[in-house]
Amino acid sequence: MKMIPALRAPKRLNRSLTVSFLLFALLAVFGAFMALPLVYAINNAFKPLDELFIFPPRVLVSNPTFDNFYDLVALMGSSWVPLSRYIGNTLLITLVGTAGHILLASAAAYPLAKYKMPGGKTLFSIVVLSLMFSGHVTAIPNYMVMSWLGWINTHASIIVPALAFPLGLFLMKQFMEQIPDALIEAAKIDGANEYRIYWTIVMPNVKPAWLTLMILQFPMLWGTDGGSFIYSENLKTLHYALGQITQGGIARAGVGAAVALILMIVPITLFILSQSSVIQTMATSGMKE
Amino acid sequence: MQAETTPSGAVPGLARKAEKKSRLGPALKEIGKHKHAYILMGPYMILFFLFTVIPVVFSLLLSFFYFNMLEFPRFVGWQNYSRLLLNDDVFMIALKNTFLFAVITGPVSYVACFLFAWIINELSPKVRAVMTLVFYAPSISGNVFFIWLIVFSGDSYGYLNGFLIKYGFILEPIQWLTNENYILPIVILVQLWLSLGTSFLAFIAGLQTIDKSLIEAGAVDGIRNRWQELWFITLPSMRPQLLFGAVLQITSSFAVADISIALAGFPSVNYAAHTVVTHLMDYGTIRFEMGYASAIATVLFGIMIGTNMLTQKLLRKVGE
Numbered sequence: 015m016k017m018i019p020a021l022r023a024p025k026r027l028n029r030s031l032t033v034s035f036l037l038f039a040l041l042a043v044f045g046a047f048m049a050l051p052l053v054y055a056i057n058n059a060f061k062p063l064d065e066l067f068i069f070p071p072r073v074l075v076s077n078p079t080f081d082n083f084y085d086l087v088a089l090m091g092s093s094w095v096p097l098s099r100y101i102g103n104t105l106l107i108t109l110v111g112t113a114g115h116i117l118l119a120s121a122a123a124y125p126l127a128k129y130k131m132p133g134g135k136t137l138f139s140i141v142v143l144s145l146m147f148s149g150h151v152t153a154i155p156n157y158m159v160m161s162w163l164g165w166i167n168t169h170a171s172i173i174v175p176a177l178a179f180p181l182g183l184f185l186m187k188q189f190m191e192q193i194p195d196a197l198i199e200a201a202k203i204d205g206a207n208e209y210r211i212y213w214t215i216v217m218p219n220v221k222p223a224w225l226t227l228m229i230l231q232f233p234m235l236w237g238t239d240g241g242s243f244i245y246s247e248n249l250k251t252l253h254y255a256l257g258q259i260t261q262g263g264i265a266r267a268g269v270g271a272a273v274a275l276i277l278m279i280v281p282i283t284l285f286i287l288s289q290s291s292v293i294q295t296m297a298t299s300g301m302k303e
Numbered sequence: 304m305q306a307e308t309t310p311s312g313a314v315p316g317l318a319r320k321a322e323k324k325s326r327l328g329p330a331l332k333e334i335g336k337h338k339h340a341y342i343l344m345g346p347y348m349i350l351f352f353l354f355t356v357i358p359v360v361f362s363l364l365l366s367f368f369y370f371n372m373l374e375f376p377r378f379v380g381w382q383n384y385s386r387l388l389l390n391d392d393v394f395m396i397a398l399k400n401t402f403l404f405a406v407i408t409g410p411v412s413y414v415a416c417f418l419f420a421w422i423i424n425e426l427s428p429k430v431r432a433v434m435t436l437v438f439y440a441p442s443i444s445g446n447v448f449f450i451w452l453i454v455f456s457g458d459s460y461g462y463l464n465g466f467l468i469k470y471g472f473i474l475e476p477i478q479w480l481t482n483e484n485y486i487l488p489i490v491i492l493v494q495l496w497l498s499l500g501t502s503f504l505a506f507i508a509g510l511q512t513i514d515k516s517l518i519e520a521g522a523v524d525g526i527r528n529r530w531q532e533l534w535f536i537t538l539p540s541m542r543p544q545l546l547f548g549a550v551l552q553i554t555s556s557f558a559v560a561d562i563s564i565a566l567a568g569f570p571s572v573n574y575a576a577h578t579v580v581t582h583l584m585d586y587g588t589i590r591f592e593m594g595y596a597s598a599i600a601t602v603l604f605g606i607m608i609g610t611n612m613l614t615q616k617l618l619r620k621v622g623e
Contacts, residue, residue: 034425041422044415045437048496051450052440054462086578122347123497125340132333134340137348144355145550146611148308148558150580151604154596155358155365181501181551208339242588246459257547260449278444282436285443289432296501296508300543301550301615 056270059083062160066267081270089259089269095247097255104252107169108235111176114226119182120190120220126183127190128198138187142301144180160243171243176235182227188298189223190216196225222291233281253277300303336599341445359604372591381423383598394599396574400487401557404578405489405610409556412498416548419499420506421533435507444499448562455479455566483575486567490576493562498555500550509544513537542618549614557607560584579603 043243053073058066060078090097125131126138149156156175165171193216201211239254256277260270285292334341367382368376387394423434441448454462457478464476479485512534521536538545558581563569565574570585579599587596 033529037422037425041419041434044419045434048441048499049437051448051454051497052444053495054453055444055450118347118350122344125337125343128592129337129340131337131340132330137344140356141351143349143608147359147604147607148553148554148580150558150583151600151607152355152358152362154585154600156354157587158593159353159358160362171341174350176352176523178347179355180351180355183347183351208343212343212567229443281443282440285439286436289435292504293435293511296505296544297512299505299547300509300541301546 052278055271055274058268059275061271062270063268064183066271082272086269089266090162090255095250099248099256100250100252103169103249104236107172107238107251108232110169110294110296111173111235112228112231114173114177115179115182115231116224117203118177119179119186119227120217120223121212123183123190124185124216127187128193128216129193141180141183145184157242165243167244167246167249169244169249172235172240176231177232179234181230183294185226185230185299186220186223188300189220189295192298193219213295222294225288225291226295229281229288232284236281237277322586322621329578362597362604364602365594366601368594368597370592376594379594384602386424387595387598387602392532393574393577395583397577397579399604400557400575400577401579403487404491404494404559405468405553405556406493408498408559409553412495412556413549413552415495416499416503416552417506417545420503421537423507433506435504438499439503442497442503448497449565451489451496452480453554455485455489457481478568481572483573486571486575490559490563493566494556494559497562498552500555502549502551505544505548506541508568509541510537513540536554546615546618549618550611553611553614554607557603557610579606 050073057073059074059082060080061075062077062079062081065072065075065077068215086097126134160171166175197215197219198211201215206214237253238251238258240249240251244250252273256270256273257265259273365376367378367380369379369383370376378558385521419434419438423431423438424435430475439588456462457463457480458464458476461476461479464473467473468476477485479489517536517540521532526532526535558580563571563581569581571577571581579602580603583596583603586592586599597618
């Protein structure tokens with residue numbers, strides 16, 4: 015503790031108070047811009063109908079109510095695909111897609127980070143190169159691959175490609191490079207094989223990276239509307255249901271706000287819980303020269 | 304005797320075999336030694352090649368064919384490209400819009416990611432965690448950008464219209480999302496709102512790991528203010544994260560489509576928010592001209608990779 019003022023002293027010398035004030039003011043203004051739509055979305059979910067259509071519109075709710083959530087349950091109980099079905103589909107896609115991605119990406123990242131096998135470098139550069147273009151480029155051949163595999167209109171068409179998301183492998187590999195080689199050598203001397211080392215030594219040591227991959231993968235799958243692959247109503251996702259509800263017009267505004275809140279609050283909560291691990295992983299995210 | 308001659312007779316043949324093996328041998332041995340590594344990588348790499356690498360190659364090949372999903376593909380040479388670049392006015396609008404998006408949202412979001420990460424880094428850990436959440440939350444709250452639909456709604460219940468009418472700036476509501484003049488700026492604004500994502504976190508993390516002794520040493524060496532510290536110490540120490548962030552921001556800035564479709568519709572009024580990606584969707588999922596759509600995808604691929612490579616080259620010079 016004694017060291018801290020001493021460490022800070024030279025740092026403070028370089029700081030002009032006016033500039034600090036201006037920078038924090040800038041942060042506050044833009045922070046408000048970032049937060050306002052979310053605050054508005056949260057408040058909307060608790061607004062009674064008359065407040066939703068008040069003129070001029072207000073951000074904050076004055077008489078909060080759970081009516082919108084009750085309406086949502088009532089509405090979805092009476093429709094021919096119950097809401098629980100959409101939630102179940104979304105949960106299935108998200109959980110299997112996220113867990114599978116963490117498992118596959120870390121299994122591939124471990125040899126890439128710790129062994130020099132022929133072709134390893136080339137494979138990793140292809141993964142890095144694939145960060146440089148978006149999935150739109152491959153959308154059309156992907157559709158053909160899916161129809162060739164017979165996966166159109168199945169959840170596999172959403173889940174399986176997500177398992178091999180390149181960003182996850184990249185971050186996992188960078189993070190695994192930090193694991194001391196001595197740890198792996200020691201396990202080898204004790205007679206553990208590669209799979210055992212991966213599962214009992216490497217995996218427990220990269221928990222922060224699991225959470226990071228989760229934070230990147232989860233919102234993407236949680237927010238999927240099934241795209242062009244899924245057309246059966248009983249396979250559709252919660253985000254798709256939200257779109258249907260909001261298209262129901264003015265009368266559905268409250269219910270729409272309730273679904274939107276459910277959709278946004280889950281990834282945000284996960285991030286709050288995992289923030290420090292995510293930052294720890296991101297520290298190793300850099301691209302080497 | 305017999306026993307001795309047979310092996311000696313076989314020697315030349317064995318020697319030749321051994322010589323042949325010595326070229327392939329070490330490589331195979333090396334692969335054999337790492338058998339477990341390949342097995343571990345297998346599942347991921349098979350899926351990665353199946354859904355990313357092969358489709359890129361396939362798309363490139365398909366761009367030289369006419370293919371409508373029903374008839375057998377017919378080779379047409381450069382025809383798709385010549386039609387795309389010389390005869391497709393809508394593609395030119397899409398290309399112009401895409402570059403406009405990318406030129407604005409790419410650098411602005413990149414600088415914003417860094418600037419806000421840099422200011423947040425000066426705060427105490429607890430405030431830092433809250434501010435990180437505030438700036439990062441929009442990018443993971445996924446589809447909540449539909450809130451902006453309410454903000455920019457064309458009637459007087461729209462948040463912006465309501466506000467402007469109340470304070471007397473306008474008398475009648477403005478049709479924000481169907482007026483060509485407003486569509487593009489609005490899509491850019493919402494895109495920026497969503498763009499403080501993974502790179503922002505990478506910058507926050509990078510700033511926290513900068514060696515404090517470097518900053519002290521800099522102060523001794525005559526660094527006078529935070530701008531000099533930023534340029535001579537902070538930025539060079541963060542070069543790996545800067546490169547990583549650039550890749551992500553550039554790629555997403557060229558891929559604008561979902562937000563454009565959600566806000567401005569598909570197709571948008573007079574193609575005001577039409578981008579290369581929406582053009583690709585138009586031909587790929589509506590008109591089923593797969594060869595032509597593949598040519599669009601290949602052009603997009605070229606633009607993304609080219610811009611990324613160029614930026615990587617430039618960024619390596621930061622702080623030198």
